[in-house]
Amino acid sequence: MAKLSILLVEDNPLAQKVMQTELKGHAVDAAANPAAAAANMRKKRYDLVFLDLDLGAKDALAGLRLIAPAAAAGAYTVIMSGHDDEEIVSRAYELGCHDFYSKGSETESVAQVLTRFDRHRALPEEEQVFTNRFITQDTPTRTAISEALKFAASDLPILILGPSGTGKTMLARVLHERSGREGAFIAVNCAAYQEDLLEAELFGYRKGAFTGADGSRSGRLLEADGGTLFLDEIGSMSLAMQTKLLKAIEEKVFYPLGSDKPEGSSFRVISATLEDLPALVRAGKLRFDFFQRIHGLTVTLRPLRERPDDVLPLLAHFMRAGGRRVTFADDAKARLRAHAWPGNVRELKRLVELLAAGAEGMVTAATLGRYLGEARAKAPVAEEDPALTESQYRKAVAQGLSAAVDAMEDAAIARCLAENGGKKTKALKTLKISTRLLYESLARRGKEG
């Protein structure tokens, strides 16, 4: 293997010495803290970065914060841990780390990590995404992602569609990493905030702008300057907020709450939703010009149940990522492939965590049943739930249940009217609703009443 340029981020002197010995023959720089590591990465380009997640007792997440810059700089990023905290390892992979090395493991060696790096390096750039970030053999999904990757370095806004847990945030992050933008990747879940709070979150505020604004805070728009603003659940944004955001996107200027001084920010917008945005436009819930502005390219991620061939490779990937070894009997594999995965890849990750913690020996279909049930319970309510989708639930929390139910009624009625040439009698019959409900909805939308 050719001499590699390696950054070793490790604060324990013995662990550092062990790794330096294992990596003999390569050019290894060592950093004992996040600041020194960041300084090294600014000065030099590394092939590999070995990163101890546990950099001192004061800040348990200091190591995590180095993953994104290392991966964005093109380094094969390996996290190291002597203990496996599934949640942190999972977060590390979401942030773009490529590999995991279990310190003190008798079955895993640094040489194996270097071999995996060599294989990774030999792959075409696009294939690297499918090896480490999006494990999929599904042709429509690969085509959609490949198409999006072609536009990663452009300013084109991208809209990612797909049910909960299919990797929309992951794709947005990959697109940002490959955009060449030096600014940060800023993710905002629009459905997680009430309207006024979302405005403060996005635009920031000055001291005294509203009750409780004891100090000034810069908003996410400013933080995304030179980078990417990822707006998840964009369909839940109010019309008023869409108007303000549209202006900020187009003019690259906005006013924080309580300020008459404009702030400038140039960012690329990537949005995601599981809702039918054209239907929201038809229902008057989404501004047409805002919709036009955010969907330069649309990427659709399919639910896991529609790509059963991905289940076992994904399972193997997450097992390896956490340094776990569990074997499955043939009947268990068949059951995994046939499972509906309502929580999609997120549910599968939960299953791996549960299996890693509790399964012993060969997992059979019989033992798998209990774990599948628990993983389902741990995964968030997904779009496929017939009674309540994730988006609906978040809206109910953000807007209050009554307002959310009204909004759903309005959307259903507007769509039915559109599909039936505006005939109210047809809508009444199709939706089995009262005349009063129909007119109340029309009044809310300002159509009549």
Add this chain to the structure above:
Amino acid sequence: MDEEALCKLVHDVNSKCASLTSAAALLKGASEAERAEFLKLMRDQARSLFETLENARR
């Protein structure tokens, strides 16, 4: 000892033992000078592990 302190203890012991295990495996192929350096670092690590356990016992 509360749950949080116990988790931290388990974590610290695991981390320190992991380095000791790896270092012990490297002793065989090490040169004299390297072995001496390893042994010094291993002793420091073992002392640190001892202190961690003593603190937990108090």
